[in-house]
Amino acid sequence: MARAAAPLLPFFFLLLSSTSPAANGQKNRLGLTPQMGWNSWNHFGCKIDEATIQKIADAMVDTGLAKLGYEYINLDDCWAAYNRDSQGNLVANASTFPSGMRALADYMHKKGLKLGVYGDAGLRTCSKLMPGSLGYEDQDARTFAAWGIDYLKYDNCNNQNISPLTRYNRMSEALMNSGRDIFFSLCEWGVDEPATWAGSMANSWRTTEDIKNTWESMTDNIDKSNKWAPYAGPGGWNDPDMLEVGNGGMTTEEYRSHFSIWALVKAPLVLGCDISSMTPETKEILSNQKVIAVNQDKLGVQGLKVQQDEDLEVWAGRLSGDRVALVLWNSGPTEASITASWSNIGLSPSAVVDAHDLWTDEVTSSVQGNLKKTVASHACKMYVLTPK
Numbered sequence: 001m002a003r004a005a006a007p008l009l010p011f012f013f014l015l016l017s018s019t020s021p022a023a024n025g026q027k028n029r030l031g032l033t034p035q036m037g038w039n040s041w042n043h044f045g046c047k048i049d050e051a052t053i054q055k056i057a058d059a060m061v062d063t064g065l066a067k068l069g070y071e072y073i074n075l076d077d078c079w080a081a082y083n084r085d086s087q088g089n090l091v092a093n094a095s096t097f098p099s100g101m102r103a104l105a106d107y108m109h110k111k112g113l114k115l116g117v118y119g120d121a122g123l124r125t126c127s128k129l130m131p132g133s134l135g136y137e138d139q140d141a142r143t144f145a146a147w148g149i150d151y152l153k154y155d156n157c158n159n160q161n162i163s164p165l166t167r168y169n170r171m172s173e174a175l176m177n178s179g180r181d182i183f184f185s186l187c188e189w190g191v192d193e194p195a196t197w198a199g200s201m202a203n204s205w206r207t208t209e210d211i212k213n214t215w216e217s218m219t220d221n222i223d224k225s226n227k228w229a230p231y232a233g234p235g236g237w238n239d240p241d242m243l244e245v246g247n248g249g250m251t252t253e254e255y256r257s258h259f260s261i262w263a264l265v266k267a268p269l270v271l272g273c274d275i276s277s278m279t280p281e282t283k284e285i286l287s288n289q290k291v292i293a294v295n296q297d298k299l300g301v302q303g304l305k306v307q308q309d310e311d312l313e314v315w316a317g318r319l320s321g322d323r324v325a326l327v328l329w330n331s332g333p334t335e336a337s338i339t340a341s342w343s344n345i346g347l348s349p350s351a352v353v354d355a356h357d358l359w360t361d362e363v364t365s366s367v368q369g370n371l372k373k374t375v376a377s378h379a380c381k382m383y384v385l386t387p388k
């Protein structure tokens with residue numbers, strides 16, 4: 001069934017989002033493209049230890065994922081001991097991380113990888129098994145720097161109802177003063193519209209609640225993140241949460257769509273499965289260099305939902321070299337035909353393009369006016385359109 005699609009957002013919105021609003025505050029120079037890496041939470045939850053994390057790092061290199069740009073190995077909640085030491089320092093949990101964080105960072109750096117840790121802008125982390133950093137921002141940032149930590153995911157639990165601007169800005173400044181470049185991933189769940197204020201503090205900010213391993217949660221997060229597109233750009237990205245690809249709750253086509261749309265909207269590509277035992281299908285999805293290249297395009301323009309007709313959607317975003325990245329998205333229960341009109345995706349009606357399908361590698365040559373394709377249920381097709 002073919003349907004006439006109504007434009008969802010005016011064309012000028014696409015143009016608007018092509019320039020990133022400059023962050024005015026003092027901030028590091030990291031995150032010029034969305035961060036790529038891995039995080040322990042979606043697969044392992046609190047069950048993390050040194051051997052597991054080293055195995056993940058080994059797999060990152062051995063599977064070839066590291067070469068494709070995945071560089072951060074990030075610990076989530078539960079890596080530290082329940083209490084600070086007698087000097088008030090955070091310390092690694094001695095039974096699960098007996099060699100300590102300095103040694104783990106060295107392990108990563110020797111492999112050409114980077115190490116991230118997790119903290120919380122409150123009294124305790126979400127698991128309550130670790131201290132939070134509220135009131136200890138400078139001390140903890142110095143500790144992270146001394147260990148050689150490269151990335152901080154900073155959560156929002158047990159926050160005493162203190163304004164997030166105050167709490168997150170304190171850690172941002174503490175990291176800036178720590179003497180080390182530490183990527184700052186702000187995890188405030190989108191509660192106080194962080195897109196509007198976090199650009200001067202952080203390299204990415206969560207726009208939604210936690211992702212769940214379902215099609216509904218995944219699409220819901222991407223829809224909620226969409227309206228913040230104009231605030232994303234080199235140095236600061238909207239974060240609809242980490243990837244579930246490979247964790248088993250969705251079909252292969254659903255995971256292919258999940259990865260495609262995360263790439264198009266310049267979301268962080270932070271893997272969340274056990275990459276040391278992934279299936280060939282999972283590896284194929286996570287290793288698609290053309291899709292990764294859309295995510296890492298130097299222009300840094302977040303793709304938008306530009307057409308919607310019930311469950312049939314068109315998402316598009318500008319790429320460098322006057323190219324356009326395009327996703328035809330079918331959230332409906334049956335196969336359907338989806339037509340993307342040039343006027344909705346930032347191309348002039350007379351533009352003639354080659355459409356490169358990033359999953360099949362097929363090229364549809366010399367297309368003009370619109371691109372019409374059949375898309376299976378809970379699947380997408382993803383293209384780069386290159387003007388002739």
Ligand SMILES: *[C@@H]1O[C@H](CO)[C@@H](O)[C@H](O)[C@H]1NC(C)=O
Pocket residue numbers: 080081082083093094095096
């Ligand atoms: C270290 O981690 C283990 C396993 O999660 C936990 O049982 C133990 O209480 C932790 N130790 C400290 C000191 O927090």
